[in-house]
Amino acid sequence: xxxHKRKKNTRYRGSxxxxxxxxxxxxxxxxxxxxxxxxxxxxxxxxxxxxxGMEYFGRDKALRRGIVAPKxxxxxxxxxxxxFDSLIKQGIAKQxxxxxxxxxxxxxxxxxxxxxxxxxxxxxxASKSAIAQIKAAGGSIVxxxxxxxxxxNKEEKxxxxxxxxDKKEKIEEKKAIKK
Numbered sequence: 001x002x003x004h005k006r007k008k009n010t011r012y013r014g015s016x017x018x019x020x021x022x023x024x025x026x027x028x029x030x031x032x033x034x035x036x037x038x039x040x041x042x043x044x045x046x047x048x049x050x051x052x053g054m055e056y057f058g059r060d061k062a063l064r065r066g067i068v069a070p071k072x073x074x075x076x077x078x079x080x081x082x083x084f085d086s087l088i089k090q091g092i093a094k095q096x097x098x099x100x101x102x103x104x105x106x107x108x109x110x111x112x113x114x115x116x117x118x119x120x121x122x123x124x125x126a127s128k129s130a131i132a133q134i135k136a137a138g139g140s141i142v143x144x145x146x147x148x149x150x151x152x153n154k155e156e157k158x159x160x161x162x163x164x165x166d167k168k169e170k171i172e173e174k175k176a177i178k179k
Contacts, residue, residue, distance in 0.1 A: 022043050072103025075104065080119065099139065109141070114131060 020026040033039040040048050040056075048056050080087065080102055087093035087102070094101045099118035109121060111129035119139040126141060134141045 070106075073106060074110055075107050076110050077115040077130055078112045080121075081115050081117055105144070137173040 017023050020025070025031050029035045030110070033043045037044075080093070080100070084093055084095075084100065088095075092103055097132075099120065099130040102119060102121045102123075104121060104123040107125075109123045109130045111127055111133055113136055114133045116137055118137055118140075119134060121134060121141045122144070123141065124144050126143060131141055
């Protein structure tokens with residue numbers, strides 16, 4: 001007489017599911033979305049970006065998204081005057097005969113509580129209220145985007161003038177040839 005009889009469900013070889021519940025779900029790698037790195041563009045995207053960065057997804061531009069514009073540091077108008085000494089040491093500020101000059105490349109200028117001093121500022125960006133307060137105090141502000149537009153416009157005008165002069169010369173040459 002046997003006391004410890006082996007249960008039937010422990011004998012997996014002969015059973016259809018091998019104790020895994022459903023026959024179709026365990027057959028191959030299809031249920032898991034493939035073996036190894038297969039399907040990496042679909043299933044394992046976040047893991048791949050963590051491990052290899054955005055360069056993993058090769059030649060298609062659409063697969064290399066996620067490049068974000070650099071964030072600008074923020075500074076208030078009143079902080080410019082309060083922290084003037086430390087900004088001079090950093091090379092951001094200068095004191096001239098006309099007033100204070102600030103070169104805030106990589107900064108966005110916010111109004112804060114405002115400033116009464118006459119200042120001239122070069123900044124990457126600025127809020128409307130900050131621009132209004134600077135102009136009200138008699139200062140000036142130049143944004144980097146505006147600077148680029150102005151320089152591009154000058155170059156375009158020069159090119160157009162050169163094109164017009166080239167056209168005039170060609171027309172005159174044709175007239176001279178006809179005579």
